[in-house]
Amino acid sequence: MYELRKDPLLGRWVAVKKESRAPSDYNIPVEDYKENSCILCPGQESRTPPEITALRDGGSWSVRVFPNLDLVFHIEGELGRKGVGMYDKMNSIGANELIIESPYHNRRPEDIGVTQMTRVIQMYQDRITDLKRDTRIRHILVFKNSGRSAGAIYTHPHAEIVATPVIPKRIKDELDGAMQYYSYKERCVFCDMMKEEMKTGERVIFETRDFIAFCPFSPKFSFEFWILPKRHHCAFEEIKTSEIEDLGAMCTTVLKKIRQVLRDPPFNYVIHTAPYRITKQNMWHTLGEDYHWHIEIVPRLTGMSGFEWGSGFHILSTSPEDAAKYLREA
Amino acid sequence: MYELRKDPLLGRWVAVKKESRAPSDYNIPVEDYKENSCILCPGQESRTPPEITALRDGGSWSVRVFPNLDLVFHIEGELGRKGVGMYDKMNSIGANELIIESPYHNRRPEDIGVTQMTRVIQMYQDRITDLKRDTRIRHILVFKNSGRSAGAIYTHPHAEIVATPVIPKRIKDELDGAMQYYSYKERCVFCDMMKEEMKTGERVIFETRDFIAFCPFSPKFSFEFWILPKRHHCAFEEIKTSEIEDLGAMCTTVLKKIRQVLRDPPFNYVIHTAPYRITKQNMWHTLGEDYHWHIEIVPRLTGMSGFEWGSGFHILSTSPEDAAKYLREA
Numbered sequence: 001m002y003e004l005r006k007d008p009l010l011g012r013w014v015a016v017k018k019e020s021r022a023p024s025d026y027n028i029p030v031e032d033y034k035e036n037s038c039i040l041c042p043g044q045e046s047r048t049p050p051e052i053t054a055l056r057d058g059g060s061w062s063v064r065v066f067p068n069l070d071l072v073f074h075i076e077g078e079l080g081r082k083g084v085g086m087y088d089k090m091n092s093i094g095a096n097e098l099i100i101e102s103p104y105h106n107r108r109p110e111d112i113g114v115t116q117m118t119r120v121i122q123m124y125q126d127r128i129t130d131l132k133r134d135t136r137i138r139h140i141l142v143f144k145n146s147g148r149s150a151g152a153i154y155t156h157p158h159a160e161i162v163a164t165p166v167i168p169k170r171i172k173d174e175l176d177g178a179m180q181y182y183s184y185k186e187r188c189v190f191c192d193m194m195k196e197e198m199k200t201g202e203r204v205i206f207e208t209r210d211f212i213a214f215c216p217f218s219p220k221f222s223f224e225f226w227i228l229p230k231r232h233h234c235a236f237e238e239i240k241t242s243e244i245e246d247l248g249a250m251c252t253t254v255l256k257k258i259r260q261v262l263r264d265p266p267f268n269y270v271i272h273t274a275p276y277r278i279t280k281q282n283m284w285h286t287l288g289e290d291y292h293w294h295i296e297i298v299p300r301l302t303g304m305s306g307f308e309w310g311s312g313f314h315i316l317s318t319s320p321e322d323a324a325k326y327l328r329e330a
Numbered sequence: 331m332y333e334l335r336k337d338p339l340l341g342r343w344v345a346v347k348k349e350s351r352a353p354s355d356y357n358i359p360v361e362d363y364k365e366n367s368c369i370l371c372p373g374q375e376s377r378t379p380p381e382i383t384a385l386r387d388g389g390s391w392s393v394r395v396f397p398n399l400d401l402v403f404h405i406e407g408e409l410g411r412k413g414v415g416m417y418d419k420m421n422s423i424g425a426n427e428l429i430i431e432s433p434y435h436n437r438r439p440e441d442i443g444v445t446q447m448t449r450v451i452q453m454y455q456d457r458i459t460d461l462k463r464d465t466r467i468r469h470i471l472v473f474k475n476s477g478r479s480a481g482a483i484y485t486h487p488h489a490e491i492v493a494t495p496v497i498p499k500r501i502k503d504e505l506d507g508a509m510q511y512y513s514y515k516e517r518c519v520f521c522d523m524m525k526e527e528m529k530t531g532e533r534v535i536f537e538t539r540d541f542i543a544f545c546p547f548s549p550k551f552s553f554e555f556w557i558l559p560k561r562h563h564c565a566f567e568e569i570k571t572s573e574i575e576d577l578g579a580m581c582t583t584v585l586k587k588i589r590q591v592l593r594d595p596p597f598n599y600v601i602h603t604a605p606y607r608i609t610k611q612n613m614w615h616t617l618g619e620d621y622h623w624h625i626e627i628v629p630r631l632t633g634m635s636g637f638e639w640g641s642g643f644h645i646l647s648t649s650p651e652d653a654a655k656y657l658r659e660a
Contacts (some may be wrong), residue, residue: 002402002422004496010498015402015422072332072345085526087547092332092345102404144638151635162637169342170642196415217417220639226456269639291561304634305481306473307492309550310600310626312500315402 002315005218008189009177014218014314020322021222026301028265031147033106033155040156042103047321053096053126055119061103063123068096068160079136079165093136095163099123101156108264109146109157110255118248120159124271127161127245128237137163138274139171142236147266150300167275174272175291182290190292193217194228201323206253209248213254215320215327222302222318223262223328227254227295234274234291251295257330258299265299272296333644335548339388339507340521342643350652352553356631358595361477363436363485365591370486371434382427383456385449391433392446393453398426398490409466409495423466425493428640429453432487438594439476439487440585448578454601455574457491458567467493469501469605479595480630497605504602505621512620520622523547524558530591533654536583540576543584545650545657552632552648553592555657557584557625564604564621585650588629595629602626 002015023088039047049069054061073094080091101120112120124142131140144159145151152158167175181189197203197214205213207226215225227250229243239247255258258267273293308314332345369377370388384394398651403424410421431450432442442450454472461470474489475481482488497505511519527544535543535555545555557580559573569577588597603623638644 001404004420004422006418008417010499011502013494013496033467074331085530086522087338088336088644090334092334097473102416140593141637141641143640149633151633160637162641164343164641164643166343168641168643170640172341173642182558191608192416196417200415268636268639270636272640296637303479303481306475306492306598306600306628307471307481309598309628310473310500311469311471311492311494311498312503312604313494313498 007177007216007218008181011177012164012218012220012312012314014220014316016218016316016319017276018319020319021225021317023261023263023318023326025317026222026262028263028301029147029149031149031155031264031266033108035105035155037250038154038156040098040100040154040158041105053123055123061100062278063102063128064100065097065123068098072096073162073164075134090165090181092199095131095134095137095161097127097161098154099142099159099161100156101159103157107157108255108259109144110252110259112157114245114248114252115253118245121239121244121247121251122163125237125239126160128273131161131163132237134163136165138261139164139167141168141171141270141272143268143270144266147300150266150268152266171272171275175275178290178292188232188290188292190294191227191232194230203322205257205324205327206250208246208250211250213250215324217320219316219320221298221300221315222316223258223323223327224296224298224320225254225324227251227297228292229294232292234288234293236271236273236293244281252328254297257327258297260330261326262299262301265301267297267299269295271295337507337546337548338511338523340489341507342548342550342642342644344550344646345360346548346649348648348649350649351647353553353591353593353648353656355647356552356592358593358631359477359479361479361485361594361596363438365435366487368435368484368486370428370430370484371435383453385453391430393432393449394430395427395453396430398428402426403492403494405464414501414549421497423495425461425464425467425491427457427491428484429457429489429491430486431489435486437487438585438589439474440582440589442487444575444578444582447582448575451574451577451581453566454489454491455569458603461491461493462567464493466495469494469497470603471498471501473598473600475598477630478573480596480598482596483592501602501605505605508620508622518562518620518622519557520624521562524560532651535587535654535657536580538576538606540579541580542574543580545654547650549646549650550644551628551630552646553588553653553657554626554628554650555584555654557581557627558622562622564618566601566603566623566625584627584657587657588627590660591656592629592631595631597629599625599626599627628657 049067052065054064379397384391533545
């Protein structure tokens with residue numbers, strides 16, 4: 001038996017199975033992290049595009065950033081918006097960068113240690129802050145593909161940052177949903193969710209001083225979970241130094257939990273942050289109040305069927321309550 | 331180099347590579363259609379749930395319909411909408427049915443022949459017409475998963491039909507987009523696209539008397555294409571008998587084309603049709619004018635990365651113009 005649940009943010013419905021599949025019921029692809037010749041490793045710097053920035057201890061780097069080799073978005077050029085018949089197009093202006101999260105090829109993200117994880121988060125913040133200065137850019141997404149079946153090209157621990165001259169559909173939907181909720185309730189939907197989750201506790205995975213990790217009520221994927229800052233704020237890049245350290249500990253813990261429960265699954269995470277600085281003149285004039293930055297993490301356990309991509313209606317074989325229980329207890 | 335293109339329907343942007351990947355550049359999973367014991371084969375009828383309907387020649391069936399074995403949506407019961415804290419849920423009322431499209435286990439959909447394809451489409455129509463009588467149902471989706479990596483559980487040719495008590499997100503977005511376009515232009519966006527495609531011809535794959543197949547200007551996936559009826563109509567199930575025959579020939583041709591060009595890829599198709607009968611009192615009061623039923627077909631060539639699922643921004647390595655050229659010339 002299934003039940004239908006509505007996402008308070010996007011208005012999307014999902015079907016959740018009442019008799020959840022256990023982690024052992026998923027056929028999780030085994031990832032091979034060995035590689036003969038990795039261009040992301042120390043000593044191979046001359047094989048990558050020119051470095052944008054790096055954190056260094058003495059001569060050797062601990063985190064390093066350079067443009068992606070297959071550039072979808074270019075920093076040079078004009079936006080060049082134009083119509084072609086009834087359609088609209090523009091140049092692919094923006095940035096994509098690779099953030100190498102550790103000099104050690106075989107170290108998994110959750111094993112780099114809290115100090116290094118903190119440096120990585122600091123680098124996410126620095127890169128967003130820098131890219132935001134470009135007024136052509138409308139949105140910046142930090143994300144990680146871990147494992148080939150999650151879209152990773154390299155096995156060396158890394159994240160990516162993509163700056164786009166338009167606001168992507170999924171982000172726009174989320175902003176619109178948050179704004180609608182705010183208009184109706186005069187409260188932030190994410191703050192409300194967080195309060196609800198803390199009250200019932202059944203979907204909470206882990207809590208630190210500044211952050212909470214929980215499985216959302218109506219996720220798209222089984223074992224999906226979110227990390228929310230307890231302090232309401234729309235922009236990730238305005239995170240405080242003390243919060244970064246706390247987030248480093250949170251990420252290390254929850255990534256260890258999914259490795260243990262789901263046998264080192266391929267996974268993705270994305271940081272969803274407000275596209276703009278808040279100004280009263282902005283088209284999203286309530287953005288500072290109604291949006292709340294957060295991280296969404298999805299272990300890649302199953303593929304998508306024709307029903308799911310054709311309807312946007314997702315079917316979950318493990319309930320968020322059971323997923324949270326497995327992860328909480330790990 | 332890439333360029334960005336905007337979907338006139340959903341407002342979604344995609345990035346399209348200017349130097350397209352050829353079909354031979356994709357690592358397409360090889361599907362094995364053999365199976366020792368198939369419950370969808372003739373003679374195994376007692377192993378399936380009770381038949382809902384079938385088309386028969388004498389004693390043997392040519393198309394057969396029964397409820398899916400793993401039922402996500404149940405026909406029995408109340409909708410039971412209720413709030414749980416800040417969230418909303420309801421019972422999973424609706425229907426899922428399997429439509430067995432041929433008695434022959436190893437026959438691929440494109441090889442069943444135009445006569446049989448016509449019977450299959452007739453059955454889609456019959457089932458939608460029947461299910462629509464249930465006033466609890468808000469939307470009906472016919473779709474096909476062909477190949478295990480496209481979500482198929484069975485290798486025997488079949489489609490599925492899912493009736494839901496809510497309008498799925500993707501459908502809602504499409505209806506909203508079509509309505510917005512209509513409000514602005516007082517024309518159907520699909521009719522406009524069709525005219526544009528016929529004028530330039532560069533994305534057209536194949537044309538019959540009543541239908542046209544083309545790659546849309548800004549698809550989500552490489553080699554995605556749509557089949558549109560030339561006659562403006564919002565509801566698939568009101569297709570005319572002569573159009574069904576024509577659509578049977580169209581489907582057979584284009585499915586043969588993707589098999590040839592993409593080496594028998596796993597694929598999905600969905601029929602997008604208006605959720606309601608048109609009434610002036612309806613909340614989508616312009617629905618009859620602004621929506622246009624169609625079929626979307628997606629060969630499953632690549633997976634989705636964290637960027638794509640986290641942003642809804644899709645990256646295509648083959649342009650719709652090149653994809654259409656490969657398919658047109660096959």
